[in-house]
Amino acid sequence: MLQSLKAWIITICTAVFFITAVEMILPNNSLKKYAKFVLGLILITVFINPIIKLFDKNFDINTYTNNAAQCIESNNGKFNDDFNKYKEKSINSTLEAFKLNLQDSCEKKLKEKYPDSSYKVQVDASYDKEKEKVEIKDINVGIKEGTVEKIKKVKIATNSKVVNNQDSVNDEKSLNITTYLSNELNVSKDIIKVHKL
Structure with a gap:
């Protein structure tokens, strides 16, 4: 005892x-x-x-x-x-919100810069886990000039080929839009594609 x-x-x-020693050091x-x-x-x-x-x-x-x-x-x-499931879900929802916000922002900026046309922007982006940042893969800009939309091709026969209706635009306006968006978003011109709606 x-x-x-x-x-x-x-x-x-x-x-x-x-x-006492620890309290003196703190x-x-x-x-x-x-x-x-x-x-x-x-x-x-x-x-x-x-x-x-x-x-x-x-x-x-x-x-x-x-x-x-x-x-x-x-x-x-x-x-x-x-935690990993929550993180993945959070990344996906953030990525979707990022795409939508970027699309809206691009459409507004293009309308302010070139008010004579209407624009529809589609953004494809992904999250790089190693760099821990969002990377923009593609920006597709659809230009609608005037008030009448282009007629979309209809597939009638089952053995016919499906034709992509997105005619790319290679005129001066397209180059201006590509340069403008590239400078505004600080992205490469290669990922920006302009086509007629």
């Missing part, structure tokens, strides 16, 4: 010495109050540990902390899966 009491007092003195900022709280919990644990052993001879704080750590690690895999 006397040996246990001696070991307990030595443990308390060591803990108090350690806590800078005077908002972190200090949290550190004092944690150090206080350590001191309480040191005080309570022998008292609990009086009532429960098999009590060992290390066993309880190991069990708690194993429980956290076993749930960590599920947490990581849930």
Whole structure:
């Protein structure tokens, strides 16, 4: 009994010495109050540990902390899966919002710069996980001049080829639009395609 009491007092003195040394090293900022709280919990644990052993001879704080750590690690895999699903969903929704906002922004800018036509912009973008940024792959700009839309080709026979109705535009206006959007969005001219609607 006397040996246990001696070991307990030595443990308390060591803990108090350690806590005092840590408090002296800590800078005077908002972190200090949290550190004092944690150090206080350590001191309480040191005080309570022998008292609990009086009532429960098999009590060992290390066993309880190991069990708690194993429980956290076993749930960590599920947490990581849930976190990754949430992250993927968040990236996808952010990417869709980015595409829609960029399309609207391009249409407004083109209408302000070239008010004689109407524009329909489609943006294709992806998220690069390594660089952790959104990259624009394609910007398709449809130009509608006048009030009448071009008639779309209809497929009648089952063995006929499907023809793409997007006639690319290679005139001066197309080049101006490509240059304008390239400068405004800071992207390569190669990813901007202009066609008639």
